[in-house]
């Protein structure tokens with residue numbers, strides 16, 4: 001029996017409808033949630049993503065401000081813009097699109113964003129809050145994955161979760177969120193000796209590497225939940241994930257598609273974090 005699909009686009013619509021109501025309630029109390037998005041340079045993929053984020057804001061009634069700068073923008077000028085947005089009461093969330101040009105220290109820029117406006121959840125203060133289980137903003141991609149598990153009724157408690165990838169924006173926070181939900185968590189990465197040995201024992205597999213066919217059918221326990229965070233292109237130029245979707249869907253119990261899975265949920269969690277930031281500011 002083939003796996004059931006976890007439809008991130010449909011779940012996003014559900015969440016965005018709920019968020020519209022929260023935005024309406026905020027507006028009634030005199031607060032218009034505001035998100036500032038900063039794009040530096042002309043990376044075509046970034047331009048598409050940023051446009052999608054701005055469109056999603058419009059959908060739920062969040063006021064968004066898109067600032068685009070040439071790749072030649074200095075780090076000092078960018079830091080000055082971030083500080084100005086930190087002080088702007090109409091802005092509740094600040095997102096600086098990554099990657100940044102090589103001459104700009106991305107971590108320095110992130111640490112300059114006020115933690116209470118860091119709706120990406122990339123600031124060390126928010127990473128630390130997740131680490132110790134305190135309130136703070138959770139990175140949008142792993143947060144969206146947790147919402148997908150919740151939606152299909154998959155409680156990680158007591159389950160074995162294997163996360164493939166250890167990036168600061170997906171793999172590490174994903175592992176911490178699953179741990180907080182009482183899963184037994186294994187983090188695999190490029191130096192893992194026998195990846196299949198780990199994934200075959202997993203009730204939940206999250207693939208977040210950025211490489212095609214990292215997870216194939218022979219590596220998956222029958223009935224497992226498979227979440228594909230990858231964003232790659234196949235030889236035909238078609239968008240695909242890290243998972244061999246056609247193979248793995250024959251074995252897994254649940255699987256996320258690419259596109260239409262984690263991607264839309266990432267943007268939806270950005271909207272959720274922005275609404276939360278505005279609600280906190282309005283308290």
Ligand SMILES: Nc1nc(=O)c2c([nH]1)NC[C@@H]1CN(c3ccc(C(=O)N[C@@H](CCC(=O)O)C(=O)O)cc3)C=[N+]21
Pocket residue numbers: 048049052095096097098099120140231239258259260261262263264266267
């Ligand atoms: N500061 C910052 N925050 C980010 O959250 C951030 C970033 N920088 N840099 C780039 C990555 C990438 N990312 C995506 C979000 C949604 C889709 C998405 O919606 N994907 C669609 C397909 C879109 C398409 O067709 O290309 C889908 O999976 O269905 C993809 C990628 C956010 N990122």
